[in-house]
Amino acid sequence: MTAELRELDQSDWKQWYETLIVAFGGVAEAPEEKALWDALTEFDRALGIWDGDVCVGTAGGFSFRLSVPGGALVDATGVTMVSVAATHRRRGLLTSMMRRQLDDVRRRGEALAVLTASEPAIYGRFGYGIASTSLRADIDTTRVRLSVPEGTDDVRLRYADPAAASADCEAVYARLVPTRPGMLARQPGWERLPLLDPEKERDGASPLQCVLAERDGETVGYALFSVKPDWDFQGPKGEVRVKQLDALDPAAYAALWRFLFDIDLTSRLTFRNRPVDDPLLHLVSDVRRCDLGFRDSLYVRLVDVGAALEARAYRAPVDVVLDVRDSFCPWNEGRWRLHGDPRSASCKRVDDAASADLSLSVRELGAAYLGGTSLAGLAAAGRVRELRPGALAEADLAFGSAVAPWLPHGF
Structure with missing residues (x-):
């Protein structure tokens, strides 16, 4: 199969959207619901995969501003309308769309990508962590x-x-x-x-x-x-x-x-x-x-670790070096020094020879980013490793939020 991945043209929206509907069971939406998503679709952020003249894959993105601990609103891509036709599974189509999409998010200078998952097992391998619950x-x-x-x-x-x-x-x-x-x-x-x-x-x-x-x-x-x-x-x-x-x-x-x-x-x-x-x-x-x-709700993916961690405030003073793993977005790999408090934060890359305090993947950072998932809980599951005694307790307290994160509606 020769598949073409390309940005969606407005003239192709009807077939693109029908591909999505079939992938989600084939039950037609009400006309007013379809019209709303047509109006909200950002065509320069929508991708389609075409096998000849047939659309076999879809993925979209919305331009959002997401509230983070401390009250700042951070530019984020809302990943949406992701599907692969049942006839074209296990051919790497989803991975190719996720690759193209995250590269585009980085090019736009957005530090975060977020989504709600139809199937929770899918998106962890692309670095998305469960950051809020409903x-x-x-x-x-x-x-x-x-x-x-x-x-x-x-x-x-x-x-x-x-x-x-x-x-x-x-x-x-x-x-x-x-x-x-x-x-x-x-x-x-x-x-x-x-x-x-x-x-x-x-x-x-x-x-x-x-x-x-x-x-x-x-x-x-x-x-x-x-x-x-x-x-x-x-x-x-x-x-x-x-x-x-x-x-x-x-x-x-x-x-x-x-x-x-x-x-x-x-x-x-x-x-x-x-x-x-x-x-x-x-x-x-x-x-x-x-x-x-x-139920799991919002999944968060840090596309730019430094910018994302600088954008939020921290509940208590923190000064830790994070050893971050991110095979899908390798520009995030390495060690980052996070220094923050309730008023401001900085997060800069440091030499890999510097001693790390915590080791974790970008998925765990995404889960903890909004303050609703405990780093200590992730450590108890073996997902975060403490390399300096006391660093886990310090970071866990700092990453917390006085109120639970919440996504009021889907997208």
Whole structure:
């Protein structure tokens, strides 16, 4: 087979996207969902592999700004829409796209690449580490109550049309992005994603609903949700499905959750993506009846080790020499001295003769980068080696984050 890897031309998008859909099972998306991804596709960052006139591989990239510990927003490539046709597996096509893509990320001067994985086993060999986890819940609201903070009753709630309220919701979201690692600053066009609500995917639930939380005429929070009515012989047992909820202070946050818990004719509340340290866990009366679960979320890959480690802040002073392994991006191989604190950081290459304090691969650096994965935990699994006594504890404390990293939505 003679396969050609090339940048996507806009005229080829339809076939390219159909190749992706077939690779993910072949079920057609709703027209509004397809139109959104068409509008968001960055053609100069999209790759296709062609066998003659047939597209057999796809990979895309989005231009993102990712929040990191310390509140900085760092340019990152969001790797997306990756597929290889089942007829062309085990021929190195995925590796060739990953190679081309990471070379392009480096050329653009972006220090990070990030993705969400359809299959977790795939991307570790390309240097991506699991950097954040998401929380899901299925709560019996007939048996779980909320204890809310002072000031909750002062928050005014009102229904709003989701599209009409989008600007207010996005303003709240934007203020929160620097406060939690792993969040994406939404670029123009991405404000449409939270509003995406294809009827075919509702599974009997209502259209998307929106409630705004206000104080003194200012929007201080919002919830996007739907309600799936249900009844049995004993009466109503509807389900509230929370899609997104953000608030600027504890009272507004609690007021929104209390509203969702108390919606008439419902007895369940579910969500699929919240931070693992969500404050809701401290408001509920019985965490066992929340049926909690966890799932890997954002994968991070350091494309430029020095620039990436300099871009974030550190929770405590740290001065370590890292011996980094990176066979897929060999420009990262070698020893780097990281000197940082809560205000600033520097990370420079040092001579390989310099004594190293920790030895690890770029995959472990990616996992620990946002502060949600412990270097000590990785060391306990044999993935990080301590070469200087005390260096692991120093680095583990410094890399940590006061709040868990979280990716609010996929891409």
